[in-house]
Amino acid sequence: xxxxxxxxxxxxxxxxxxxxxxxxxxxxxxxxxxxxxxxxxxxxxxxxxxxxxxxxxxxxxxxxxxxxxxxxxxxxxxxxxxxxxxxxxxxxxxxxxxxxxxxxxxxxxxxxxxxxxxxxxxxxxxxxxxxxxxxxxxxxxxxxxxxxxxxxxxxxxxxxxxxxxxxxxxxxxxxxxxxxxxxxxxxxxxxxxxxxxxxxxxxxxxxxxxxxxxxxxxxxxxxxxxxxxxxxxxxxxxxxxxxxxxxxxxxxxxxx
Amino acid sequence: xxxxxxxxxxxxxxxxxxxxxxxxxxxxxxxxxxxxxxxxxxxxxxxxxxxxxxxxxxxxxxxxxxxxxxxxxxxxxxxxxxxxxxxxxxxxxxxxxxxxxxxxxxxxxxxxxxxxxxxxxxxxxxxxxxxxxxxxxxxxxxxxxxxxxxxxxxxxxxxxxxxxxxxxxxxxxxxxxxxxxxxxxxxxxxxxxxxxxxxxxxxxxxxxxxxxxxxxxxxxxxxxxxxxxxxxxxxxxxxxxxxxxxxxxxxxxxxxxxxxxxxxxxxxxxxxxxxxxxxxxxxxxxxxxxxxxxxxxxx
Numbered sequence: 001x002x003x004x005x006x007x008x009x010x011x012x013x014x015x016x017x018x019x020x021x022x023x024x025x026x027x028x029x030x031x032x033x034x035x036x037x038x039x040x041x042x043x044x045x046x047x048x049x050x051x052x053x054x055x056x057x058x059x060x061x062x063x064x065x066x067x068x069x070x071x072x073x074x075x076x077x078x079x080x081x082x083x084x085x086x087x088x089x090x091x092x093x094x095x096x097x098x099x100x101x102x103x104x105x106x107x108x109x110x111x112x113x114x115x116x117x118x119x120x121x122x123x124x125x126x127x128x129x130x131x132x133x134x135x136x137x138x139x140x141x142x143x144x145x146x147x148x149x150x151x152x153x154x155x156x157x158x159x160x161x162x163x164x165x166x167x168x169x170x171x172x173x174x175x176x177x178x179x180x181x182x183x184x185x186x187x188x189x190x191x192x193x194x195x196x197x198x199x200x201x202x203x204x205x206x207x208x209x210x211x212x213x214x215x216x217x218x219x220x221x222x223x224x225x226x227x228x229x230x231x232x233x234x235x236x237x238x239x240x241x242x243x244x245x246x247x248x249x250x251x252x253x254x255x256x
Numbered sequence: 257x258x259x260x261x262x263x264x265x266x267x268x269x270x271x272x273x274x275x276x277x278x279x280x281x282x283x284x285x286x287x288x289x290x291x292x293x294x295x296x297x298x299x300x301x302x303x304x305x306x307x308x309x310x311x312x313x314x315x316x317x318x319x320x321x322x323x324x325x326x327x328x329x330x331x332x333x334x335x336x337x338x339x340x341x342x343x344x345x346x347x348x349x350x351x352x353x354x355x356x357x358x359x360x361x362x363x364x365x366x367x368x369x370x371x372x373x374x375x376x377x378x379x380x381x382x383x384x385x386x387x388x389x390x391x392x393x394x395x396x397x398x399x400x401x402x403x404x405x406x407x408x409x410x411x412x413x414x415x416x417x418x419x420x421x422x423x424x425x426x427x428x429x430x431x432x433x434x435x436x437x438x439x440x441x442x443x444x445x446x447x448x449x450x451x452x453x454x455x456x457x458x459x460x461x462x463x464x465x466x467x468x469x470x471x472x473x474x475x476x477x478x479x480x481x482x483x484x485x486x487x488x489x490x491x492x493x494x495x496x497x498x499x500x501x502x503x504x505x506x507x508x509x510x511x512x513x514x515x516x517x518x519x520x521x522x523x524x525x526x527x528x529x530x531x532x533x534x535x536x537x538x539x540x541x542x543x544x545x546x547x548x549x550x551x552x553x554x555x
Contacts, residue, residue, distance in 0.1 A: 022278040026325055028382065028408045033390045037401045047396060054393035054400065057386055058462040062455075063528060064378035067370060068286065068322060072528060103536070106529050119282030123318070126280075126289050130318055133311035135303075138318075139296040142289060145280040176547045183554060184539035186464035187514060191531045193459050194518030196379050200448040200455070201519075208449050212456020217508040223391065223457050227384055230453035234446035 003162050009042050011158035014079035018153020021075060022112075023146050030075040032056035032101075036082045043086035043161075051094035052082045055185065056101045062192025066199060070116065073108035077101040079157050080108075087165040096173060099181035102188050108156070115148045208233060260302055262340050267424065269297040270332055271417055277328045286322035291362075294332055295339070302343035309342065309351075316359055323366035324373025329416045331365050333423020334430045357428065364431045368440045376447035382408065384454055387462070463511035468552025469498040 017038065020030040028034065032053050040049015060074035081101030085092045092100070122145050129137040160168075173181075201209065212230065215221040273294040280289040292314065303310035323331065338358050345351045389404030423430060434440055477492040502509050518531055526534075542554040 022281055024276045024279060026275065026278075026412060027405070028386070028412075029405065031382075031386055031404065033386050033393060033404050034401045037393065037398070046398065050393040050396060050398065050400065054390040057390035057393075058458075061383050061387055061390075061458065061462070062379075064374065064382075066374050066378075068283075072532070102532060106532060109529075116281060116283050119280050120284045122280055123282050123284055123289060126318060130311065130314035133307050133314065135296060135299050135310060135314060138314050139289075139293045142276065142279050142293050145289075146276065149279075176543055179546070180536075180539050180543040183543060184536050187535050187539060187554075188532065189458075189463045190465075190511065190514045190518050191528055191535060193455060193463065193515045194522050194531070195528060196383070196451065196455050197515065197519045198522045199379050200375050200451045202448065205445075205448050205452055209452040209456045212453035213460050213508075213512060214456070214506070215453075216457040216460035217506055217512075221457070223384065223387055223454065223461070226457045227450065227454055230450040233453060234449040237449050238442045238446040 003165060006043070007158050007160075007162035010039065010079075010083055010161045011154040013038050013042050014076070014083075014157035015150040015154030017079060018073075018075050019146075019150045021073075021149065022115075023149040032060055032074050032078040035075050035078040039079050039082040040086060043083060045086040048085050048094060048097075049082050052085055052097045052101065053078060055094060055098035056081065059098065059102055059185070059188045060105070060192055061189065062194070062196040064192075064195065064199075066195075070109060070112050072105035073112055074101075074105055076108035076111070076153050076156060077105035079153065080104050080160055083157060083160055084164070084168050087161060088168045088171060091169060091171045091173070093178075095185055096178060096181050099185040099188075102185065108152075111152050111156075115145075115152060118148065119145050208237075260340065260343050262298070262336060262424070266298050266301065267336075267421060270294045270336060271329070271420055273297070274329050274332055274416065274420065277325050285318065285320040287325070287328065288318050288321045291321050291328065291332065292317040295336070298336065298339070302339055306343075312355060313339065313342075316355060319359055319362075321362055321366060323370040324377055326377050326412070326415065327369040327373045327419070329420035330423035330430070331362060331369065333420045333425075334361055334365070334427055337424050337427035361428065361431050365434065368434060372440060372444050372447065375444050375451060380447050380451035380454065381411070383451075383458065387458060459511055459515050460508040463508075463514060465510040465514055466499050466555050467502070467510060468546075468555045471496045471498070 014035075017029050017035045020027055029038070032055075034053070036051075036053015036056065037046060037049040040046045040053070043049075056074060056078045060072070063071045063074065065071045078101055081097040081104060084100060085094060085097035122141050126138050126141045129141070197209070208230070211233075212226055215226050215229070273296065276293055277287050277290040279293065281287055295317070299310065299313060303313055335358050338354060338361070342351045342354050342358075345354070385404050385407040388407070389400040389402075391400070392403060393400030426433070472493055472495045474491055474493050476488060476490050477494060478486050479489045479492060480486045521531060521534075539554070542552075546552045546555075
């Protein structure tokens with residue numbers, strides 16, 4: 001059972017990354033780009049971690065939590081997909097792991113929903129203590145809810161590495177399944193980007209999306225130069241928008 | 257009665273504890289308990305000698321509260337200034353109005369802040385930080401994840417502290433400033449402009465979708481043979497690859513169409529989960545058609 005030791009380390013890393021989302025600090029080690037390499041590092045296959053992590057990062061780049069909605073859990077998904085690819089001895093390629101991760105994200109999301117629901121009970125406990133005017137007990141409820149986020153990330157990763165490696169190592173993907181997962185993986189980023197588009201787009205702002213697209217698609221411009229142009233465009237647009245504030249200022253400066 | 261003054265140590269305690277803001281998030285009242293948790297030490301100082309005020313303070317902060325987590329500290333700063341005033345009111349003073357204003361401010365700020373935070377923080381800044389690192393990692397560089405981590409966290413830790421102190425100094429005037437000026441509107445419009453341009457780049461670079469469809473017609477064509485003689489021949493098969501035609505117009509046009517299609521479904525109320533299932537379904541149909549007929553629709 002040499003696997004158990006490794007499984008514990010993997011679970012620790014996966015749990016800490018997951019805890020970062022809701023537990024605390026929001027350092028974004030929960031993003032695939034960090035979870036993937038970290039998992040690869042502890043499983044001794046850093047290049048696999050980089051490949052799966054960056055692949056899943058682009059899939060989930062635009063998948064964000066807006067308001068009270070819980071997005072698919074990219075963190076747990078990346079941890080599990082990277083672990084599966086690392087322990088499969090080459091049976092699962094990086095591309096296939098990315099598609100696997102996409103499918104897992106929706107399952108892991110359900111675990112998060114469960115904790116959001118459990119926490120309603122914690123909330124009512126806090127109400128009771130608040131009614132007694134007990135500050136420490138009210139805040140102390142947090143010590144019951146905080147570990148849940150760690151467990152949500154750690155437990156699935158532990159079970160996968162401890163008991164799943166024999167199964168994963170024997171997986172042979174037929175050609176069509178492999179093609180399917182690769183195709184879906186390439187298309188998947190569109191879901192997150194669509195989500196960002198709906199969040200930010202207003203009819204009069206659409207030209208900026210078109211400009212960005214053409215700069216990259218036709219002129220091959222990279223992300224950072226375009227972001228600098230975008231910042232310039234944002235400043236120009238906001239400071240000249242509507243013309244309601246501008247004439248006022250102009251008049252004033254002429255009087256002066 | 258000695259005046260209870262919020263010290264630098266108190267600010268620091270709220271700062272470090274504010275990072276657990278989402279710790280007890282739930283469907284009923286969201287971040288309320290996490291918000292209160294940041295004030296645990298400060299409330300001991302402010303209200304230990306007045307159980308009635310303590311009880312009311314606990315109850316008012318357990319009311320529903322939800323915003324973008326990076327923008328919780330400035331709100332905590334403003335309410336901290338108010339709590340300080342409430343605690344220092346004399347025993348005969350009526351603090352009802354002050355106490356009501358705590359929740360009025362929280363509710364008044366959480367809406368606009370969620371709007372700015374979602375589009376600027378989650379929608380623009382984080383995707384830029386993450387995609388810079390992911391591009392490097394995709395090329396095999398270990399520096400990729402490190403770069404993302406540093407970019408985000410310098411911002412994360414500095415912004416939360418600065419905005420907390422700013423919120424405390426502004427006090428109640430924060431809400432009126434934000435309500436009276438169009439600053440929220442300006443920031444979120446600017447964020448959208450920047451975000452949309454970045455999104456255009458991401459769409460062109462990171463969604464991969466090509467078509468393998470081709471049209472073959474048999475007809476008469478001028479054919480140049482090895483000797484350089486051009487003659488009109490009959491019954492020649494001419495194959496046109498659709499992807500090459502599309503690339504000639506503008507590369508990445510299929511990814512663009514896909515993103516626009518997904519966005520239109522999302523506007524109709526489709527959830528992300530449903531869209532992910534749809535992507536898997538489209539890919540499956542295309543793969544099966546290719547498997548059985550050899551016609552590659554998407555690849």
